[in-house]
Protein backbone atom coordinates (compact mmCIF):
# COMPACT_ATOMS: atom_id res chain seq x y z
CA UNK A 1 0.00 0.00 0.00
CA UNK A 2 1.18 3.52 -0.78
CA UNK A 3 1.87 6.00 1.94
CA UNK A 4 2.77 9.68 1.70
CA UNK A 5 5.98 10.36 3.61
CA UNK A 6 7.00 13.82 4.76
CA UNK A 7 10.37 14.27 3.04
CA UNK A 8 10.85 18.05 3.26
CA UNK A 9 9.81 20.96 5.45
CA UNK A 10 10.34 24.71 5.62
CA UNK A 11 8.81 27.84 7.06
CA UNK A 12 8.53 31.45 5.95
CA UNK A 13 8.05 33.69 8.97
CA UNK A 14 7.89 37.43 8.28
CA UNK A 15 10.45 39.37 10.37
CA UNK A 16 8.34 42.19 11.89
CA UNK A 17 7.30 41.46 15.48
CA UNK A 18 4.21 42.84 17.25
CA UNK A 19 4.48 42.50 21.03
CA UNK A 20 1.73 42.59 23.63
CA UNK A 21 3.08 45.98 24.76
CA UNK A 22 2.76 47.23 21.15
CA UNK A 23 -0.93 46.21 21.07
CA UNK A 24 -1.52 47.91 24.42
CA UNK A 25 -0.55 51.23 22.76
CA UNK A 26 -3.78 51.24 20.72
CA UNK A 27 -6.35 49.12 22.59
CA UNK A 28 -7.33 48.73 26.23
CA UNK A 29 -5.37 45.61 27.13
CA UNK A 30 -2.18 44.66 28.93
CA UNK A 31 0.63 42.13 29.01
CA UNK A 32 -0.72 40.35 32.09
CA UNK A 33 -4.19 39.77 30.58
CA UNK A 34 -2.89 38.52 27.26
CA UNK A 35 -0.24 36.18 28.70
CA UNK A 36 -2.46 34.75 31.45
CA UNK A 37 -5.55 34.27 29.22
CA UNK A 38 -3.82 33.13 26.03
CA UNK A 39 -0.10 32.36 26.57
CA UNK A 40 0.78 34.74 23.71
CA UNK A 41 3.73 37.15 23.99
CA UNK A 42 4.30 38.30 20.43
CA UNK A 43 3.24 37.60 16.86
CA UNK A 44 4.55 38.40 13.35
CA UNK A 45 3.09 40.94 10.91
CA UNK A 46 3.90 40.39 7.26
CA UNK A 47 5.11 43.14 4.91
CA UNK A 48 4.73 40.80 1.89
CA UNK A 49 1.80 38.92 0.36
CA UNK A 50 0.55 35.40 1.18
CA UNK A 51 2.04 34.21 -2.13
CA UNK A 52 5.47 35.60 -1.22
CA UNK A 53 5.43 33.96 2.22
CA UNK A 54 4.38 30.69 0.61
CA UNK A 55 7.16 30.96 -1.97
CA UNK A 56 9.79 31.24 0.78
CA UNK A 57 8.35 28.34 2.81
CA UNK A 58 7.79 26.22 -0.31
CA UNK A 59 11.29 26.78 -1.72
CA UNK A 60 12.83 25.87 1.65
CA UNK A 61 10.71 22.70 1.86
CA UNK A 62 11.78 21.68 -1.67
CA UNK A 63 15.46 22.26 -0.85
CA UNK A 64 15.07 20.29 2.38
CA UNK A 65 13.54 17.41 0.40
CA UNK A 66 16.30 17.61 -2.19
CA UNK A 67 13.88 17.58 -5.13
CA UNK A 68 13.40 19.91 -8.08
CA UNK A 69 10.29 22.06 -8.46
CA UNK A 70 9.20 20.22 -11.62
CA UNK A 71 8.84 16.96 -9.67
CA UNK A 72 5.90 18.36 -7.69
CA UNK A 73 2.51 17.16 -8.99
CA UNK A 74 0.28 19.17 -6.64
CA UNK A 75 0.59 22.48 -4.84
CA UNK A 76 -2.13 22.56 -2.21
CA UNK A 77 -2.50 25.59 0.02
CA UNK A 78 -4.54 25.93 3.21
CA UNK A 79 -5.48 29.60 3.64
CA UNK A 80 -8.64 31.44 4.65
CA UNK A 81 -7.68 35.04 3.82
CA UNK A 82 -5.90 34.75 0.45
CA UNK A 83 -4.43 37.56 -1.67
CA UNK A 84 -7.04 36.74 -4.32
CA UNK A 85 -9.92 34.27 -4.54
CA UNK A 86 -10.05 33.78 -8.30
CA UNK A 87 -7.65 32.66 -9.69
CA UNK A 88 -6.62 30.69 -6.66
CA UNK A 89 -3.57 31.24 -4.46
CA UNK A 90 -1.99 27.85 -5.13
CA UNK A 91 -1.53 28.76 -8.80
CA UNK A 92 0.23 32.00 -7.79
CA UNK A 93 2.57 30.05 -5.53
CA UNK A 94 3.11 27.41 -8.21
CA UNK A 95 4.15 30.05 -10.73
CA UNK A 96 6.59 31.62 -8.28
CA UNK A 97 8.15 28.23 -7.45
CA UNK A 98 8.24 26.99 -11.05
CA UNK A 99 6.30 23.80 -10.22
CA UNK A 100 5.35 23.47 -13.87
CA UNK A 101 3.99 19.91 -13.61
CA UNK A 102 1.74 20.58 -10.64
CA UNK A 103 -2.01 20.85 -10.17
CA UNK A 104 -2.95 23.73 -7.88
CA UNK A 105 -5.66 23.72 -5.23
CA UNK A 106 -6.71 26.01 -2.36
CA UNK A 107 -8.33 24.66 0.78
CA UNK A 108 -10.31 27.00 2.99
CA UNK A 109 -11.21 25.46 6.31
CA UNK A 110 -9.88 28.39 8.39
CA UNK A 111 -7.42 27.30 11.10
CA UNK A 112 -7.55 23.64 10.02
CA UNK A 113 -6.51 24.57 6.46
CA UNK A 114 -3.13 22.86 6.66
CA UNK A 115 -4.65 19.77 8.31
CA UNK A 116 -7.32 19.35 5.65
CA UNK A 117 -4.76 20.03 2.88
CA UNK A 118 -2.40 17.45 4.36
CA UNK A 119 -5.15 14.82 4.40
CA UNK A 120 -6.27 15.70 0.86
CA UNK A 121 -2.75 15.44 -0.57
CA UNK A 122 -2.10 12.24 1.37
CA UNK A 123 -5.29 10.67 0.01
CA UNK A 124 -4.34 11.60 -3.57
CA UNK A 125 -0.93 10.01 -3.13
CA UNK A 126 -2.20 6.92 -1.31
CA UNK A 127 -4.80 6.30 -4.01
CA UNK A 128 -2.12 6.48 -6.71
CA UNK A 129 -3.32 9.66 -8.43
CA UNK A 130 0.06 11.30 -7.89
CA UNK A 131 3.38 10.73 -6.19
CA UNK A 132 4.62 14.08 -4.91
CA UNK A 133 2.87 17.10 -3.38
CA UNK A 134 3.76 20.40 -1.74
CA UNK A 135 1.39 21.14 1.16
CA UNK A 136 1.36 24.70 2.49
CA UNK A 137 -0.34 26.42 5.42
CA UNK A 138 -0.28 30.19 4.96
CA UNK A 139 -2.12 33.09 6.53
CA UNK A 140 -2.01 36.86 6.49
CA UNK A 141 -4.56 37.75 9.14
CA UNK A 142 -3.19 41.24 9.71
CA UNK A 143 -4.65 42.92 6.60
CA UNK A 144 -8.21 41.88 7.51
CA UNK A 145 -7.96 42.12 11.28
CA UNK A 146 -10.44 44.19 13.25
CA UNK A 147 -7.50 45.87 15.01
CA UNK A 148 -9.55 47.99 17.38
CA UNK A 149 -11.52 45.01 18.74
CA UNK A 150 -9.65 43.70 21.76
CA UNK A 151 -11.60 40.44 21.79
CA UNK A 152 -9.73 39.31 18.67
CA UNK A 153 -6.86 41.70 17.91
CA UNK A 154 -4.54 40.15 20.51
CA UNK A 155 -5.05 36.59 19.30
CA UNK A 156 -3.65 36.41 15.77
CA UNK A 157 -0.48 36.74 13.71
CA UNK A 158 0.83 36.03 10.20
CA UNK A 159 3.02 33.16 9.01
CA UNK A 160 3.58 30.26 6.68
CA UNK A 161 5.14 26.79 6.48
CA UNK A 162 5.17 23.88 4.03
CA UNK A 163 5.96 20.18 3.75
CA UNK A 164 6.76 17.97 0.77
CA UNK A 165 4.97 14.61 0.58
CA UNK A 166 6.20 11.71 -1.51
CA UNK A 167 4.80 8.24 -2.18
CA UNK A 168 6.54 5.45 -0.30
CA UNK A 169 5.91 1.85 0.63
CA UNK A 170 7.17 2.56 4.14
CA UNK A 171 4.45 3.12 6.73
CA UNK A 172 5.05 6.89 7.00
CA UNK A 173 3.23 10.20 6.79
CA UNK A 174 -0.44 10.50 7.75
CA UNK A 175 -1.50 7.01 8.85
CA UNK A 176 -4.98 7.92 10.07
CA UNK A 177 -7.10 10.99 10.59
CA UNK A 178 -10.53 12.21 11.58
CA UNK A 179 -11.93 15.37 10.01
CA UNK A 180 -15.17 16.98 11.17
CA UNK A 181 -17.18 20.18 11.47
CA UNK A 182 -19.68 21.59 13.97
CA UNK A 183 -21.56 23.42 11.21
CA UNK A 184 -24.42 24.23 13.58
CA UNK A 185 -21.99 26.53 15.45
CA UNK A 186 -20.45 28.30 12.46
CA UNK A 187 -21.85 31.69 13.56
CA UNK A 188 -19.87 31.77 16.82
CA UNK A 189 -16.67 32.46 14.85
CA UNK A 190 -17.86 35.06 12.42
CA UNK A 191 -15.79 37.40 10.23
CA UNK A 192 -17.92 39.91 8.30
CA UNK A 193 -16.74 41.93 5.34
CA UNK A 194 -14.83 39.39 3.23
CA UNK A 195 -16.49 37.55 0.32
CA UNK A 196 -19.29 37.80 -2.24
CA UNK A 197 -22.03 38.59 0.25
CA UNK A 198 -20.35 41.95 0.79
CA UNK A 199 -19.39 42.58 -2.85
CA UNK A 200 -22.14 45.08 -3.60
CA UNK A 201 -22.51 46.60 -0.15
CA UNK A 202 -19.74 49.15 -0.69
CA UNK A 203 -17.64 47.85 2.20
CA UNK A 204 -13.97 48.42 1.30
CA UNK A 205 -12.04 45.18 1.01
CA UNK A 206 -10.27 44.41 4.26
CA UNK A 207 -12.70 46.42 6.37
CA UNK A 208 -14.00 43.66 8.58
CA UNK A 209 -15.97 43.10 11.73
CA UNK A 210 -14.96 40.05 13.79
CA UNK A 211 -17.64 38.61 16.05
CA UNK A 212 -16.42 35.75 18.25
CA UNK A 213 -18.07 33.99 21.14
CA UNK A 214 -14.68 33.19 22.69
CA UNK A 215 -15.91 30.98 25.51
CA UNK A 216 -18.16 28.86 23.30
CA UNK A 217 -15.35 28.50 20.72
CA UNK A 218 -13.05 27.45 23.57
CA UNK A 219 -15.42 24.64 24.67
CA UNK A 220 -16.11 23.38 21.15
CA UNK A 221 -12.40 23.53 20.30
CA UNK A 222 -11.45 21.31 23.22
CA UNK A 223 -14.29 18.89 22.45
CA UNK A 224 -13.52 18.68 18.71
CA UNK A 225 -9.75 18.29 19.13
CA UNK A 226 -10.18 15.54 21.72
CA UNK A 227 -12.84 13.73 19.68
CA UNK A 228 -10.76 13.91 16.49
CA UNK A 229 -7.61 12.74 18.29
CA UNK A 230 -9.32 9.85 20.05
CA UNK A 231 -10.99 8.61 16.86
CA UNK A 232 -7.86 9.00 14.73
CA UNK A 233 -5.73 7.03 17.21
CA UNK A 234 -8.44 4.36 17.55
CA UNK A 235 -8.41 3.80 13.76
CA UNK A 236 -4.80 2.62 14.16
CA UNK A 237 -5.37 0.76 17.40
CA UNK A 238 -3.10 3.32 19.13
CA UNK A 239 -3.50 5.18 22.41
CA UNK A 240 -1.95 8.40 23.65
CA UNK A 241 0.85 6.32 25.22
CA UNK A 242 2.02 5.47 21.68
CA UNK A 243 2.33 9.14 20.67
CA UNK A 244 5.81 10.68 20.93
CA UNK A 245 4.76 14.31 20.41
CA UNK A 246 1.43 16.15 20.18
CA UNK A 247 1.61 19.22 17.89
CA UNK A 248 -1.72 21.01 18.37
CA UNK A 249 -3.30 24.08 16.82
CA UNK A 250 -2.15 27.08 18.88
CA UNK A 251 -5.18 29.29 19.54
CA UNK A 252 -4.89 29.54 23.31
CA UNK A 253 -2.44 27.92 25.74
CA UNK A 254 -5.40 27.08 28.00
CA UNK A 255 -7.09 25.22 25.12
CA UNK A 256 -3.85 23.30 24.51
CA UNK A 257 -3.59 22.45 28.23
CA UNK A 258 -7.25 21.36 28.40
CA UNK A 259 -6.87 19.12 25.34
CA UNK A 260 -3.64 17.64 26.76
CA UNK A 261 -5.30 16.95 30.10
CA UNK A 262 -8.33 15.24 28.55
CA UNK A 263 -6.09 13.12 26.33
CA UNK A 264 -3.92 12.26 29.35
CA UNK A 265 -0.67 13.36 27.73
CA UNK A 266 2.44 14.45 29.63
CA UNK A 267 2.88 18.25 29.03
CA UNK A 268 6.50 17.55 28.01
CA UNK A 269 5.10 15.70 25.00
CA UNK A 270 3.14 18.72 23.75
CA UNK A 271 4.84 21.16 21.38
CA UNK A 272 4.02 24.82 22.08
CA UNK A 273 5.15 27.92 20.16
CA UNK A 274 2.09 30.12 20.81
CA UNK A 275 4.20 32.60 22.83
CA UNK A 276 6.20 33.43 19.69
CA UNK A 277 3.49 33.65 17.04
CA UNK A 278 -0.05 33.64 18.48
CA UNK A 279 -2.68 31.97 16.30
CA UNK A 280 -1.70 31.99 12.60
CA UNK A 281 -4.87 30.23 11.51
CA UNK A 282 -4.08 27.81 8.64
CA UNK A 283 -0.33 28.30 9.12
CA UNK A 284 -0.29 27.36 12.79
CA UNK A 285 0.07 23.57 12.76
CA UNK A 286 2.35 23.77 9.71
CA UNK A 287 4.76 26.16 11.45
CA UNK A 288 4.61 24.16 14.70
CA UNK A 289 5.36 20.91 12.85
CA UNK A 290 8.32 22.44 11.01
CA UNK A 291 9.72 24.05 14.18
CA UNK A 292 9.32 20.82 16.16
CA UNK A 293 11.43 19.03 13.53
CA UNK A 294 13.98 21.88 13.27
CA UNK A 295 14.37 22.03 17.06
CA UNK A 296 15.08 18.30 17.30
CA UNK A 297 11.84 17.58 19.16
CA UNK A 298 10.85 15.03 16.48
CA UNK A 299 13.04 11.94 16.59
CA UNK A 300 13.50 9.62 13.60
CA UNK A 301 10.48 7.30 13.35
CA UNK A 302 8.41 9.39 15.83
CA UNK A 303 4.63 9.08 15.96
CA UNK A 304 2.94 12.51 16.04
CA UNK A 305 -0.61 13.64 16.77
CA UNK A 306 -1.80 16.88 15.13
CA UNK A 307 -5.13 18.09 16.58
CA UNK A 308 -6.73 21.27 15.25
CA UNK A 309 -9.93 23.31 15.01
CA UNK A 310 -11.06 26.48 13.30
CA UNK A 311 -13.85 28.55 11.80
CA UNK A 312 -16.74 26.55 10.49
CA UNK A 313 -16.27 25.13 13.17
CA UNK A 314 -13.98 22.64 11.49
CA UNK A 315 -11.87 20.21 13.50
CA UNK A 316 -9.31 17.54 12.68
CA UNK A 317 -6.55 15.31 13.95
CA UNK A 318 -3.91 13.32 12.11
CA UNK A 319 -1.63 10.58 13.38
CA UNK A 320 1.66 10.99 11.50
CA UNK A 321 4.71 8.71 11.37
CA UNK A 322 7.93 10.61 10.66
CA UNK A 323 10.63 8.89 8.58
CA UNK A 324 14.20 8.07 9.56
CA UNK A 325 15.58 11.36 8.19
CA UNK A 326 14.83 14.42 10.32
CA UNK A 327 17.57 16.62 8.89
CA UNK A 328 17.39 18.59 5.63
CA UNK A 329 19.06 17.33 2.46
CA UNK A 330 19.72 20.87 1.27
CA UNK A 331 19.02 24.57 1.76
CA UNK A 332 18.30 27.65 -0.33
CA UNK A 333 19.27 31.30 -0.04
CA UNK A 334 15.70 32.52 -0.57
CA UNK A 335 14.47 35.02 2.02
CA UNK A 336 12.03 37.87 2.52
CA UNK A 337 12.95 41.32 1.22
CA UNK A 338 14.05 43.61 4.06
CA UNK A 339 11.23 45.17 6.07
CA UNK A 340 11.76 48.84 6.84
CA UNK A 341 8.94 49.03 9.41
CA UNK A 342 8.28 47.60 12.86
CA UNK A 343 5.26 45.39 13.49
CA UNK A 344 3.56 48.26 15.27
CA UNK A 345 4.19 50.64 12.35
CA UNK A 346 2.72 48.10 9.89
CA UNK A 347 -0.38 47.68 12.08
CA UNK A 348 -0.79 51.41 12.59
CA UNK A 349 -0.69 51.86 8.79
CA UNK A 350 -3.51 49.30 8.51
CA UNK A 351 -5.50 51.00 11.28
CA UNK A 352 -5.10 54.40 9.62
CA UNK A 353 -6.32 52.98 6.31
CA UNK A 354 -9.35 51.45 8.00
CA UNK A 355 -10.14 54.69 9.86
CA UNK A 356 -10.46 56.52 6.54
CA UNK A 357 -13.41 54.30 5.64
CA UNK A 358 -14.89 54.03 9.10
CA UNK A 359 -18.10 56.07 8.80
CA UNK A 360 -19.19 54.60 5.47
CA UNK A 361 -18.16 51.03 6.19
CA UNK A 362 -19.88 50.97 9.58
CA UNK A 363 -23.23 51.71 7.93
CA UNK A 364 -22.62 49.08 5.26
CA UNK A 365 -21.61 46.47 7.82
CA UNK A 366 -24.77 47.13 9.83
CA UNK A 367 -26.85 46.77 6.67
CA UNK A 368 -25.00 43.59 5.75
CA UNK A 369 -25.51 42.18 9.25
CA UNK A 370 -29.27 42.83 8.96
CA UNK A 371 -29.26 41.21 5.50
CA UNK A 372 -27.44 38.13 6.76
CA UNK A 373 -29.67 37.67 9.79
CA UNK A 374 -32.80 38.06 7.62
Ligand code: UT7
Nearest residue numbers: 028029030033037111150151154212214215217218251252
Ligand atom coordinates in the same frame (compact mmCIF):
# COMPACT_ATOMS: atom_id res chain seq x y z
O1 UT7 B 1 -8.88 29.72 16.41
C1 UT7 B 1 -10.12 30.34 16.43
C2 UT7 B 1 -10.10 31.64 17.17
N1 UT7 B 1 -9.77 31.46 18.54
C3 UT7 B 1 -10.59 31.82 19.51
O2 UT7 B 1 -11.65 32.35 19.36
C4 UT7 B 1 -10.08 31.54 20.88
C5 UT7 B 1 -11.11 30.88 21.77
N2 UT7 B 1 -11.37 31.63 22.97
C6 UT7 B 1 -10.40 32.03 23.81
O3 UT7 B 1 -9.23 31.76 23.60
C7 UT7 B 1 -10.80 32.80 25.03
O4 UT7 B 1 -12.20 32.70 25.22
C8 UT7 B 1 -10.38 34.30 24.94
C9 UT7 B 1 -8.86 34.43 25.05
C10 UT7 B 1 -10.85 34.90 23.63
C11 UT7 B 1 -10.99 35.08 26.10
O5 UT7 B 1 -10.62 34.49 27.33
P1 UT7 B 1 -11.73 34.27 28.45
O6 UT7 B 1 -11.05 33.76 29.65
O7 UT7 B 1 -12.81 33.42 27.85
O8 UT7 B 1 -12.19 35.74 28.73
P2 UT7 B 1 -13.66 36.31 28.73
O9 UT7 B 1 -14.24 36.30 27.36
O10 UT7 B 1 -14.40 35.64 29.83
O11 UT7 B 1 -13.41 37.81 29.12
C12 UT7 B 1 -12.98 38.15 30.44
C13 UT7 B 1 -12.85 39.65 30.52
C14 UT7 B 1 -14.02 40.42 29.93
O12 UT7 B 1 -14.24 41.53 30.78
P3 UT7 B 1 -15.50 41.54 31.82
O13 UT7 B 1 -16.69 41.41 30.92
O14 UT7 B 1 -15.26 40.35 32.69
O15 UT7 B 1 -15.35 42.85 32.48
C15 UT7 B 1 -13.51 40.92 28.61
O16 UT7 B 1 -14.11 42.13 28.21
O17 UT7 B 1 -11.70 40.06 29.77
C16 UT7 B 1 -12.06 41.15 28.93
N3 UT7 B 1 -11.22 41.14 27.75
C17 UT7 B 1 -10.00 41.70 27.72
N4 UT7 B 1 -9.31 42.40 28.65
C18 UT7 B 1 -8.08 42.84 28.32
C19 UT7 B 1 -11.44 40.57 26.55
N5 UT7 B 1 -10.39 40.75 25.72
C20 UT7 B 1 -9.49 41.46 26.44
C21 UT7 B 1 -8.20 41.95 26.15
N6 UT7 B 1 -7.54 42.63 27.12
N7 UT7 B 1 -7.60 41.76 24.96
